[in-house]
Amino acid sequence: MTSPAPATRTFRVGIAGCGAISRNHLESFKALDNVQLVGVCDVDADRARATAVAWDIPNALTSVDELLALDVDIISVCTPHPTHEEVVLKAAAAGVNVLCEKPIATRLESAERMVAACEEAGVQLGVLFQRRFWPASQKIREAIDDGTLGRAIMAQCSVMLHRAPDYYNRDAWRGTWDSDGGGVLMSQAVHQIDLLQWYLGDVAEVYGKVNTYLHGDYIEVEDSATAVITFTAGAMATLEASTAVSPNLGIQLRITGETGASASLTEFPEGSDGRLDLWAVGERIVVEPVHPEGVEPNVDLSAINGQLIPFHKLQVQDFVQSLESGTEPAITGKDALKSLRILLAVYESSRTGQPVRFAPVDPAHQAIPGLRDREKVAG
Ligand SMILES: NC(=O)c1ccc[n+]([C@@H]2O[C@H](COP(=O)([O-])OP(=O)(O)OC[C@H]3O[C@@H](n4cnc5c(N)ncnc54)[C@H](O)[C@@H]3O)[C@@H](O)[C@H]2O)c1
Missing domain, CATH: 3.30.360.10 (Dihydrodipicolinate Reductase; domain 2)
Structure with a gap:
């Protein structure tokens, strides 16, 4: 009798911001077996819709609140850096793990609040530096x-x-x-x-x-x-x-x-x-x-971002693995x-x-x- 394969957890993922760098996150999460991309959001409704259609994702939303309401385990923050704090604080308050694009924020106090909020909420905060x-x-x-x-x-x-x-x-x-x-x-x-x-x-x-x-x-x-x-x-x-x-x-x-x-x-x-x-x-x-x-x-910029995808993939994989194993991600x-x-x-x-x-x-x-x-x- 063969023993059943160990049950692996499936992570529900939402992407906030459907601009230039979101493709790197979408491709990276799509490549993982234990991930389900459940929604994208963008303040630009057309962008959110086009992204959801292109990547076959069921929910195209216009706010981070709606995205978090999908009961996601991870949110990828691909919005402009001045908005990172607001998105990350909302995610932490909802108990959702965050993978945030660089720079973490534009002000030190913002970044410190983000780190503190995630620590208090007991969620992981990873920040993208794929060149590592x-x-x-x-x-x-x-x-x-x-x-x-x-x-x-x-x-x-x-x-x-x-x-x-x-x-x-x-x-x-x-x-x-x-x-x-x-x-x-x-x-x-x-x-x-x-x-x-x-x-x-x-x-x-x-x-x-x-x-x-x-x-x-x-x-x-x-x-x-x-x-x-x-x-x-x-x-x-x-x-x-x-x-x-x-x-x-x-x-x-x-x-x-x-x-x-x-x-x-x-x-x-x-x-x-x-x-x-x-x-x-x-x-x-x-x-x-x-x-x-x-x-x-x-x-051109899209070619630059495109060439970075293999390394986004490695960092996204590391982040998901860290959640599976209950350890810190490589870059916090x-x-x-x-x-x-x-x-x-x-x-x-x-x-x-x-x-x-x-x-x-x-x-x-x-x-x-x-x-x-x-x-x-x-x-
Ligand atoms: N790791 C890298 O190498 C790399 C490369 C490029 C960009 N980035 C980072 O990614 C972030 C986004 O950059 P980009 O070039 O994709 O920008 P972008 O302007 O192309 O895309 C940002 C998107 O976020 C949307 N948005 C703005 N505020 C929002 C909000 N509150 N909620 C939901 N959506 C919102 C915008 O409508 C837009 O579609 C920046 O912080 C940037 O530094 C990282």
């Missing part, structure tokens, strides 16, 4: 943990992107301090700031400048930024970010560990998977070609607070001309012994 799911990103994290890189001591992060005026003009919420909350740091470089803090740890100090070089006729937020970030574990990082670049020069994160080994992670064209294109492991240097012939640098609301705090500090530093201090550098790491010194100690 690139194999190359994971390999760098492993190399830090297994001692190949060891503790990261330096990083340089360059996020040099192209956005056409249409990107800012197509939606009223984009490009203002009040609604968008920021420019290239808030909407694009937040991904790489998340990677930086994941690799380098807690931040000690942020010094930065922001400016609006190209898009100033139609946005008030920054299109360009630069920052120097120091970390409590003694590491230093530089960050430069812009959407005023053409052609798109892509995204690169270079990182050096205390062993002296380095890695260079490149995303070009934007939206492609991050690749380790230069990777020193001991005496071996691995060089991987990342720029295939004839690649289109100024890729608390994690997302960190990148928000760092990028807001760049704005504050740019405004005041002063560095923003979070915490002292750990005295144990104020002076990192040189390689020769360490070799002497090691005998």
Whole structure:
């Protein structure tokens, strides 16, 4: 006699916001056997209807309240970031787990309220940073943990992107301090700031400048930024970010560990998977070609989002698995607070001309012994 297969739970899922990024969530949830997409909502009724029809979802609604009333277990928040707090607080009050798009919110207090509400309600809050799911990103994290890189001591992060005026003009919420909350740091470089803090740890100090070089006729937020970030574990990082670049020069994160080994992670064209294109492991240097012939640098937004789908899938899968196993998802609301705090500090530093201090550098790491010194100690 064969024993019956263990009953797996089916999760009822609703999607809030049927704009550009919702396709990534829809495809990701559709791919899972233990998920039932029960409804979508959008303040634009036509959009909600078209999405429900295209994805064969039974309920097309115009409010988050109606979506939550469908007795969902998970709500995916794909609405503009100024609305994330309202949606997440409603979900928490209804006892519904939340997977929220980045940035978690535009204000620190909003993000803190979201984290607190989900904690109090006993629901999970995951935040989308799908670039952490690139194999190359994971390999760098492993190399830090297994001692190949060891503790990261330096990083340089360059996020040099192209956005056409249409990107800012197509939606009223984009490009203002009040609604968008920021420019290239808030909407694009937040991904790489998340990677930086994941690799380098807690931040000690942020010094930065922001400016609006190209898009100033139609946005008030920054299109360009630069920052120097120091970390409590003694590491230093530089960050430069812009959407005023053409052609798109892509995204690169270079990182050096205390062993002296380095890695260079490149995303070009934007939206492609991050690749380790230069990777020193001991005496071996691995060089991987990342720029295939004839690649289109100024890729349009739907193509960028489309290429991110495999990594949205991995994070959505992780979120659902975390609910099944009763563990935390890989990237929580608390994690997302960190990148928000760092990028807001760049704005504050740019405004005041002063560095923003979070915490002292750990005295144990104020002076990192040189390689020769360490070799002497090691005998
Ligand atoms: N992870 C990524 O790489 C990635 C990429 C793109 C966008 N995003 C994030 O996803 C979010 C949405 O971005 P987008 O590009 O899809 O925006 P969008 O403007 O294309 O879509 C947002 C949709 O939400 C709807 N909406 C607005 N307020 C609503 C509300 N209160 N309730 C229900 N629906 C509402 C709008 O009508 C619109 O259809 C943003 O926070 C953005 O930062 C993440």
